[in-house]
């Protein structure tokens with residue numbers, strides 16, 4: 001059986017470049033934990049090893065840039081852990097079976113639906129969209145997980161976990177599947193703070209043969225006479241796994257009965273992650289299954305969540321079609337804290353494109369003599385360690401670049417966390433002819449004297465010689 005591939009073909013910076021700071025006498029990394037509803041100091045369960053599981057894509061269609069926001073947040077987390085010297089085992093699943101169109105226990109399998117839409121097999125659909133997803137990740141400079149795992153490569157593990165739940169008395173069978181009985185545990189819904197009233201059999205939930213509204217399918221049986229492309233013989237019938245069991249089975253397999261961090265978008269809190277917890281804690285008998293649960297907020301278009309089902313989504317190709325650097329989108333995301341909603345607009349993205357260009361230019365032109373001030377590193381890390389506050393870290397970066405308190409090495413070191421490929425930025429070597437330099441000097445004097453008409457005249461004269469001058473906070477900037 002093919003289980004996973006441990007490949008690292010993405011641009012992962014050499015580990016020697018990461019500074020191990022765990023012994024530094026400074027504040028610890030604090031992360032917001034959805035489980036405890038507060039920011040907490042992070043320390044791994046096992047020495048310097050961190051187990052990280054991030055719910056991956058359902059590969060029936062392209063990822064949209066909202067999905068990609070979640071993966072960028074997880075990448076900042078991964079890079080931050082790595083920067084602090086932790087050895088991270090990062091597991092990401094590929095959902096290629098069992099995720100139904102209503103995100104619950106009814107509806108069609110998204111993969112089979114995708115296959116019908118495109119006249120391909122479900123396996124071909126899965127291969128194609130997995131490949132596309134990996135390309136999006138690469139474009140956004142997201143580090144590749146240590147372990148990729150596909151749901152269909154782990155059917156025996158999922159069947160085994162369902163069997164354990166059956167053996168421990170947590171299940172019942174209906175005509176369409178094996179269900180988890182949420183009344184067999186006293187803390188169901190703790191992650192999402194689901195209240196009792198939410199748990200009552202209500203009108204909103206299509207109960208079918210379910211005993212309780214939050215009961216969910218562990219394993220689904222084929223409908224009578226149905227022939228699915230993805231089906232397995234188990235529990236005496238043909239069928240397929242429920243959506244949540246893959247994550248609890250594979251995370252347990254690769255990271256153990258207890259591990260450090262599990263992430264996803266906030267929509268996963270009330271159902272998918274709540275059900276993963278119910279399954280894993282009931283099957284493994286260890287609580288809490290995961291120490292830190294972390295969730296990224298939505299990317300919105302207008303006031304709506306960006307979603308494939310809403311038809312209001314853009315994907316990476318939509319940006320590439322406009323010749324937009326994917327890293328400008330990454331920079332756009334980093335300007336907002338991952339736990340805040342972010343509204344996408346082309347105007348805001350334009351601002352980020354210009355911002356990243358300017359940042360790169362500042363880094364490229366860091367004067368050779370600029371000293372790196374260790375206090376700046378402290379300030380930058382203080383922001384990152386405060387629950388990955390990238391907007392604040394970027395603000396420190398900007399201010400101190402302008403103050404010449406950051407040298408090139410420090411800029412590249414910060415970028416180990418930001419992932420904007422600043423190490424690729426080359427020093428600009430514009431040959432400025434003496435004649436142009438003389439005009440620039442004259443213009444500088446004119447501007448000091450607030451002689452704007454003379455300043456404009458000189459700019460026009462410089463333009464006739466093939467150079468453009470821009471006035472920035474740091475003075476005149478010249479481009480050919």
Ligand code: AMP
Pocket residue numbers: 055056057058065066067068069070263264265266267268296297298299300305306307
């Ligand atoms: P899916 O492929 O639908 O399972 O979603 C992949 C990831 O994207 C999950 O972690 C979702 O929580 C997340 N997600 C879905 N929609 C959005 C959105 N509009 N903004 C941010 N993350 C999202």
Ligand code: ZN
Pocket residue numbers: 054055056247272
């Ligand atoms: Zn999951």
